[in-house]
Amino acid sequence: MYKKYTKTVCTPPGCVKKILLVMKITTIILFVAFMQVSAVGLAQKVTLVQKDATIRQIFKEINKQTGYNIFWSDSQINGDTKLSVDFKNTPLADVLNICLENSELTYSIEDKNVVIKQKEQSFLDNLKDKAAKVLAIPSDINGTVVDSTGNTLPGATIILKSTSFSTNTYTDDKGEFHFKNVTQGKYTLSVTYIGYGKQEKLIETTGKDITIKFVLYNSVSGLDQVQVIAYGTQSKRFSVGSVSTVTAEDIEKQPVDNLLLALQGQAPGLAITATSGIPGSQVLVQIRGQNTLGSAAGLRPYDQPLFIVDGVPFAAGNNNVNQFASLVAAQHTSASLTNTVGISPFGNIDPADIESITILKDADATAIYGTQGANGVILITTKKGKPGATAFDLNVNTSFNSAAHPVQLMNTQQYLQFRKDAFTADGITPTNNSGSFNSYAPDLTVFDQNKYTNWEQVMYGQNTNNTDVHASLSGGTATNTFLISTGYNRSSYNYPGNFADQRYTLHSNMHHSSNDARLTVDLITDFGYEQNNSAGFGGAQDVVLPPNLPDLLGPSGNLLWKYQGFDLTTDQFYSSLQQPTYLQNYNLNTSFNISYKLFAGLTIGANMGYNRNTTNENSQTPGASQNPASFNFNRQANFSTNTAQTLNIEPQINYKKTIGKGILTALVGATYKKATTNSTYLTGQGYSNDNFLGSIDNATSIAAIDGATLYRYNAGFARINYIYDNEFIVNLTGRRDASSKFGPTNQFGNFGSVGAGWIFSEQKFLKNSLPVLSFGKLTGSYGTSGTDNVADYLFQSLFQPIPYIPTFQGVASSAPVNLYNPNFSWPLKKSLNIALDLGFFNDRLLLNATFYRDRETNQLVNIPEPVQTGFNSVLGNLPATVQNQGFEFSVSSTNIKVRNFSWRTNFNLSFNRNKLIAFPNLASSTYASTYVIGQSTSTIYGYQYKDVNPTTGLFEFYKANGTVTYNPNFQLASAGGDKVAIANRDIKYMGGFGNTFTYKQFSLFIFCQFSSQNAPNYLFQAYNSSGLLGFMYNQPTAVLGNYWKTPGDVSQLQRLASSYSSPFIASAGTSAISQVFKFAASSGVYSDDTYLRVKTVSLAYQLPNALLNKVHIKAASVFVNGQNLLTFTNYKVGDPEQPGTYSSFPVQRVVAFGLNLKF
Amino acid sequence: MKKIFSNTNKITTCLLLAAVSLASCKKLITIPANPPTAITQQEQFADSTTTIQAVAGVYAYNAGNGFAYSDGMVTTTTGLSSDELSYAQTNDTQQFYNYTLTPFTANIGTLWTNAYQSIYQTNAVLSGVTNNSGLSTGFQKQIIGEMEVVRSLYYFNLVNLYGDVPLVTSTDYNTTAYIPRTPVATVYHQIIADLGDARKKLTAAYPSAGRARPNLYAATALLAKVNLYQGNWQNAYNEADSVIRLGGYILVQTGLTKVFLDGSTEAIWQLPITQSYSGVADAQRFVPSYTGATPNYQVIAPLLTAFETGDQRLQSWIGSTVISGKTIYYPYKYKNTSPSTTPTEDQMVFRLAEMYLIRAEAAAQLNNLTQALTDVNTIRARAGLAASTANPTSQTAVLNAVMHERQVELFCEWGNRWFDLKRTGAAAAVLGTAKTGFTANAALYPLPQAQIQLDNLLTQNPGY
DSSP, X not given: OHHHXXXXXXXXXXXXXXXXXXXXXXXXXXXXXXXXXXXXHHTOEEEEEEEEEEHHHHHHHHHHHHOOEEEOOTTTSOTTOEEEEEEXXXXXXXXXXXXXXXXXXXXXXXXXXXXXXXXXOOHHHHHHHHHHHHTXXXXXXXXXXXXXXXXXXXXXXXXXXXTTEEEEEEOOTTSEEEEEEEOSEEEEEEEEETTEXXXXXXXXXXXXXXXXXXXXOBOOSGGGSEEEETTEEEEGGGOOSOEEEEEHHHHHTSOOSSGXXXXXXXXXXXXXXXXXXXXXXXXXXXXXXXXXXXXXXTOBOOOOOEEEETTEEESGGGOOSOOSOOHHHHTXXXXXXXXOOSBOGGGGSOGGGEEEEEEEOSHHHHGXXXXXXXXXXXXXXXXXXXXXXXXXXXXEEEEEEXXXXXXXXXXXXXXXXXXXXXXXXXXXXXXXXXXXXXXBOHHHHTSOTTOOOOHHHHHHOSOEEEEEEEEEEEEEOSSEEEEEEEEEEEEEOSSSSOOEEEEXXXXXXXXXXXXXXXXXXXXXXEEEEEEEEEESSOSGGGGGSOTTOOOSBOTTSOBOOEETTEEOGGGOHHHHHTSEEEEEEEEEXXXXXXXXXXXXXXXXXXXXXXXXXXXXXXXXXXGGGSOTTBTTOOOEEEEEEEEEEEEEEEEEEEEEEEETTEEEEEEEEEEEEEEEXXXXXXXXXXXXXXXXXXXXXXXXXXXXXXXXXXXEEEEEEEEEEEEETTTEEEEEEEEEEEETTSOGGGOEEEEEEEEEEEOGGGSHHHHHHOTTEEEEEEEEEEEEEOOOOSOTTTTSOEEEOOTTOOEETTEEOOEEOXXXXXXXXXXXXXXXXXXXXXXXXXXXXXXXXXXXXXXXXXXXXXXXOOGGGSSSEEEEEEOOEEEEEEEEEEEEEEEEEOSSEEEEEEEEEEEEEXXXXXXXXXXXXTTTTTOOTTSOTTEEEEBEEEXXXXXXXXXXXXXXXXOEESSOOSSBGGGTSSXXXXXXXXXXXXXXEEEEEEETTEEEEEEEEEEEEEEEOHHHHHTTSSSOTTSSSOOBGGGTTOBXXXXXXXXXXXXXXXXXXXXXXXXXXXXXXXXXXXXXXXXGGEEEEEEEEEEEEEEEEEOOHHHHHHTTOSEEEEEEEEEEXXXXXXXXXXXXXXXXXXXXXXXXXXXXXXXXXXX | OHHHHHHHHHHHHHHHHHHHHHSOOGGGGOOOSSOTTOEEHHHHTSSHHHHHHHXXXXXXXXXXXXXXTTTTHHHHHHHHHTTSEEEOSSSTTHHHHHTOOOTTOHHHHHHHXXXXXXXXXXXXXXXXXXXXXXXXXXXXXXXXHHHHHHHHHHHHHHHHHHSSBOOOOOOOHHHHSSOOOBOHHHHHHHHHHHHHHHHHHOOSSOSSSTTOSOOHXXXXXXXXXXXXXXXXXXXXXXXXXXXXXXXXXXXOOSOGGGTTBTXXXXXXXXXXXXXXXXXXXHHHHHSOSBTTOOOSEEEOHHHHTTSOTTOHHHHHHEEEEEETTEEEEEEOSOOOSSTTSSSOBOEEEEEHHXXXXXXXXXXXXXXXXXXXXXXXXXXXXXXXXOOOOSOTTOHHHHHHHHHHHHHHHSTTSTTHHHHHHHHTTOHHHHHHHHSXXXXXXXXXXXXXXXXXXXXXXXXXXXXX
């Protein structure tokens, strides 16, 4: 250090400097000697973090913490002047300097007293100043910009303005700025820096040089808050891409176990779908609509974005982590989506560890991800330590859960009458003869006619409670910060049985920067252990068992298999509930980031990330759960291990330079990614004892299969951003990709985007004529991206062993895996995005309106094939082009902000319209019956339902030509049939709005989410499942009084059918069963599904500090958070979020009571 | 401004160049030729050792869950449609019994789908083996012959279930995805050509242990059946005759319960069990899962009453159980639901008894009534019955005797009864009396709706 010091100072002309140095040192020594007494006093430290503290409060606090008395008067200084302060062990002198900044005041310390007084000028100084003023000598303005912790802020924009003049500069590497030779006059000096509130000072130059220190505080206005983007951060103010951010503040109010659920309704263009209310279950995510075509007839695919956690790609395709079926997989609503359901990969991340979630939507934001960004990108950033005193934060809550929107099913009386009506309609007399399948009706002839069990109540009528604990320890200095947090969550199932999803997490973050701030190192490690204990198939679908079904459990809880000769085996759902499925998921996500500043403006560094996600499963079929008389009695156990690993290395060079009136930032980097999965699956059979089922060793027969995939990917990317004069922004990105998923000739791809923005509110005429407009920005972007989210190795014709049929006569068997198509490549998505941002009243009201148009062509899908080709699909490209076009609006407003009360509102609304705009040779493709050019790809084609024929009591339909028929043709109307567009599964509009109220120590947050679409109604299930209306299954009470009974009845639903033997009705030339299948494909099973759900209500009370200080607690709050409390909907039977079913596990209403303590 | 942008351009160019040079490194994305769990087609057919695994795959599918036919489904569905079985469960399988099938009925899709997936496998083996210089000519001949027999069996069943079906002999989806149904006659033409070729390529010796893979006589047996269905009486006679005389197969005489066992002397082609924990598919489907359980498939009166008094087949091949005081009957040709039970059963594809009955029918049609009755009586004698009382000079009476014998000998085997009723034109009369709801259109099952939607050149059968 010594060497360095002398070196810096000893630059020629050496001697002059040396003399000056000696003088300086002498002065310092003298000064230190004089100040020694007070220096002791000044060693006192003050800690105070408060927004808008008054001078009065600060002085009081100083007195309390240091014991020093402060003498001052209101005539000198306005005691109500507000300052936002962030003192953490700050020396008293600095505290006082900050308080008295910008005033003509100084202070002196005598004994234990601080006296505030007018600055005195020496006579000479006074004279010199006056002379300078008279002679109009120009002054230099020098300054530094630091943040609230004292770190310098290089690259901040400084604007010096007078009524006739404006210039700007940027802070240098040391956070300093200089304006030389400023002519005398009054100026406004303003400082802006991304993520910090703008600061302005009025100054007057009088010939004397001015030195100013700006302390910037984290921005309160949403416009200047830092948001995470691809490979960096930016502020909304200068962003040209379409980016939404959800912050920890929004997440932590929601008592959800899956962080994805906390995003519902929070960001425009982002659709979140819970597959069920089961703890740990899968949550689907989609950004700006469906880009790709379907791969199976009648089912909708669901594009999901790329997820990145702390820079590491996570959960490719948002695939479920389980291999085994369990209650989680069984009790979902598919809503005809092709997506796999099961245990969510995000169940192993504690929402409390999340700092922010960024949703990247347009090409400007996503093109830098090349072949991976076409469906949007979600960046998840975990919490980091903040400098300051070590803080301990504890959050504990318990929540109570129940079904949010239960369906009313028939009671025994209603049910028996319903069944009798069905037999009457069929003209069949119910019998107790099990050999006569068409008349056998044990529910009417064998079971107790007065017994009533509400199976829905049995399945999920119970209330459960969840526990969530989260504790974190954080702190550090400006150069080293740390955060360690741990969480525990236990969410129980409503099912009869001890089923729960439990999560243990350990999160840590370390940050170091060298003293000269050139080297920074960040290490983030997340470990999660999730344990999901449930059972095999069975449960919720059995809510439709006859309400007078005999008891399934004996007095000692034993399983019953027979009731008066009636075999209960197929209805014995307790059997599957006694077949446990244990799942353990281990998630390790670690990210290491290093950067080194080579010279001013140029930084080199690298992100290195590794994710390992391992799932172990064991499912058991104990003897105790099986009918002991069965010839197939077989104790069985399955074991699986599934490990997915991703290694991601991304070296980067960042460059930042002030060029003229603008700032250029450039990024160039490369990605190397390797992802592997390995899975094994063992089935053991023939165990002799239930207690052995946790081990494969005791099986007498073992079958094993395994799987492995390998994916390699590499890319180079660059981004150049130029912000000119705080007014014009240009952003260019490019990426060249290489992926091993494509055949040798198609591995490389180039993607890019161009974005531009104009902050028109910087225009002088606007500033003058429209003073309420504080911000206005017009942005546009256009670019390309792609996707390679397909299975590996499919460009070859592959053979593999047939699962579970290991050998044929001792020879290992092998079968083809796929149809051979070596030529597929990535699809190309072209995105256009235009947005207008407006800020009013000093950015208290911020509005955004966005128009976008995405077109994905060269569609890469599993193209459905007729099975005569050997398979149901082939991976390949289609020349089809799918367009998603829409508008997004968001508003954020601080409606009221007064002394004790504030009210803030956030609102967002999005409309997306999907359309197939081109598909050459559609008519001769396998999609001929699925899509129509010009229509949405989510359009459902089916029969136009008319009503029930009053004479025959059967469903009738319209043919394409408008005539009425029992028997419409199944082809599309365009192909000469009768199928027309009957519904569109796209979300028509969706959004959310939140209001936050604070009054003194209380805060209240109410968030509502809404959505509107066409969706299958409850009849979709009633007429699609194995138990059709009238069969031996319970149904919602909604059908009562609505079905046809006798000729002349005008009714909504046709005559009941008692079984598949329901007779042919000659007069109509069809049967009730036959009509059911047509009805199930008609407009009759689709309804409008619009709902508004009071998603979150959070009420918190901050305990008074005075009370807490006595027990050494810094802050404490108690809160009540409610989720899914109320629903307003036009959707009749069932939950509008789970359309088309009334027997899946319902979305939960959660009320959580909690306590938060900060030490 | 201008200067700034030219600077920017320079920097842009530099950065982009750097990025491009960092990327596009082919080495970094090189992956092994195949994943550990799969191999490429080339590797699969590299030599006879690996090729035989693909062949094993074809048969393993046959006996496993892929091939609907030996999975019992041809037997059960056609058993319900004819006058053999009824169904006790409440699901859409009942529609086979009621003649209320729709293009959506689940098993309609399965019967179609599994056949074509297996046909693809045989086509894949054929294309991998044909003209493969890594394989000996003798081995090529053997495998090609076997695959031709397997493929023919699938098509034979497809045309009898659905009528016209797409004829696919290639693995290239570009040529097979969008095609219409091929007329039955053309499909039969292909079958006969394939079997003719197979007979040239195969020998009397079985290529592996037991009778698990078809030999010359398995090909001949299928050819006999195809010719019978086509009304080529002389050919049918000749083929069946050659199997009976030259094949060396012997009718099981000592106990009918041994007919379906592994190593049965009358087996021409029988598939071993390949799944580790279940018996032959037919046993799985028909035998109730525990004492007192209601059988899913129940033998109905027309079949029960068809057995003459003293017919040992009724005792040996029909099981019964008493439920709520009533006796319920079920097919019991296969008895073991678990492979660990001895003696082991195999899934019979062709057996000698059927050849006797084919020769008998062909002989009767050729007016060789003596030969016909001799063959019928051979089968009757084995069942413990006296010689047929049919008028030996009446062709109709002899033919009826043959058909009756087919009903009670071949019941619940491979759809024989349903196919017999249809091909002889007796369906309307027999089923019209025995059951309700049968229409002429019901003779052909509907094509699965999903398939028509994918290939809209496929047309639906009338009545659906």
